[in-house]
Amino acid sequence: MNNRPKKQVTLLVGSPKKKNSASATLGLYLCHQLDSQQFAYQEIHLRSVLFRKESNSSYWLTDVLRSDAIIFSSPLYVDCLPSYVFQAFERIYQKRKEARNPKDMQSLAIINPVSQNPRNLKLPWISATTLPESLR
Amino acid sequence: MNVLLLNGVHKKEDHATQIYQVIYHHLKTTKHQVKSYNLSRLNIAPCMGCFGCWIQTPGECMIDDDGRLIVRELIQHDVVIYFSPITFGGYSCELKKAIDRFIPDIMPFFRIVQNEIHHVPRYKKYPNLLFIGTLPSENPAMEKTFFQLNRRNVLNMNPHLYSQAIFYHHQPEEEVQPKFKELMKDVELI
Numbered sequence: 001m002n003n004r005p006k007k008q009v010t011l012l013v014g015s016p017k018k019k020n021s022a023s024a025t026l027g028l029y030l031c032h033q034l035d036s037q038q039f040a041y042q043e044i045h046l047r048s049v050l051f052r053k054e055s056n057s058s059y060w061l062t063d064v065l066r067s068d069a070i071i072f073s074s075p076l077y078v079d080c081l082p083s084y085v086f087q088a089f090e091r092i093y094q095k096r097k098e099a100r101n102p103k104d105m106q107s108l109a110i111i112n113p114v115s116q117n118p119r120n121l122k123l124p125w126i127s128a129t130t131l132p133e134s135l136r
Numbered sequence: 137m138n139v140l141l142l143n144g145v146h147k148k149e150d151h152a153t154q155i156y157q158v159i160y161h162h163l164k165t166t167k168h169q170v171k172s173y174n175l176s177r178l179n180i181a182p183c184m185g186c187f188g189c190w191i192q193t194p195g196e197c198m199i200d201d202d203g204r205l206i207v208r209e210l211i212q213h214d215v216v217i218y219f220s221p222i223t224f225g226g227y228s229c230e231l232k233k234a235i236d237r238f239i240p241d242i243m244p245f246f247r248i249v250q251n252e253i254h255h256v257p258r259y260k261k262y263p264n265l266l267f268i269g270t271l272p273s274e275n276p277a278m279e280k281t282f283f284q285l286n287r288r289n290v291l292n293m294n295p296h297l298y299s300q301a302i303f304y305h306h307q308p309e310e311e312v313q314p315k316f317k318e319l320m321k322d323v324e325l326i
Contacts, residue, residue, distance in 0.1 A: 077183060080285060083183075090223060
């Protein structure tokens with residue numbers, strides 16, 4: 001029997017829609033493919049957590065920092081990630097900088113554009129991949 | 137000419153603010169009409185991706201906040217300067233939240249530009265664009281992404297002329313000013 005603790009995966013959804021967004025659907029599809037014996041996942045909608053007014057509005061950052069892997073799933077806004085995804089990146093980066101022994105984490109990005117321009121797909125990918133580089 | 141300066145600096149970024157001040161004061165000494173907005177002080181909600189600005193209220197965002205003001209200002213100026221600390225190779229979230237709200241200034245319809253799909257312009261004339269990023273020190277990966285992103289936005293926002301540059305936090309005023317003058321020439325402000 002495998003007694004190893006499950007790896008924690010956090011899906012960060014960058015769509016402004018609360019339900020049924022393409023970003024959440026794509027991200028959740030990927031999460032559902034993970035072996036449930038080895039992985040546990042949670043879903044965080046960035047727009048909801050970033051603009052929440054309660055005093056404990058940064059609880060999601062603690063969850064992100066505890067994760068073994070993070071998956072970003074986001075739409076493309078004006079050839080790049082939406083503003084609040086950048087805001088989330090900045091807050092994750094800051095929180096990791098302040099942490100004494102930040103956990104090593106893997107990351108993966110899913111970008112869904114409205115139109116299919118191969119060149120505009122390249123940019124958000126670069127922006128998304130600079131995050132894990134900055135986190136190390 | 138009318139110049140609009142969009143300041144995407146966060147409240148606590150002193151080095152970027154110093155560079156911004158040099159540019160702002162230099163512009164003020166010219167004959168141009170300069171208007172600036174500190175975006176972090178404005179109430180601009182993030183775009184909610186409803187496309188109401190294309191379908192329900194064409195040319196105007198559904199969200200009634202300062203985002204509407206910036207969209208109107210953008211199209212009424214001859215030159216717009218995007219000033220931002222470079223964040224993960226892109227703009228700061230302060231500037232990006234304004235840029236995400238610019239889509240009322242273009243049409244929902246598509247056209248082919250350089251073998252790519254882009255939106256049809258809503259207006260006959262768009263402002264020339266100056267992109268200015270700041271970084272603590274040289275960072276080739278982020279700089280490459282920043283320049284590439286600006287070129288993409290040129291395709292989206294249809295300026296006749298554009299230019300772009302990066303200033304580093306350690307650069308003294310004596311270096312910032314001449315470099316900025318060169319940028320001004322590129323968009324015919326000199």
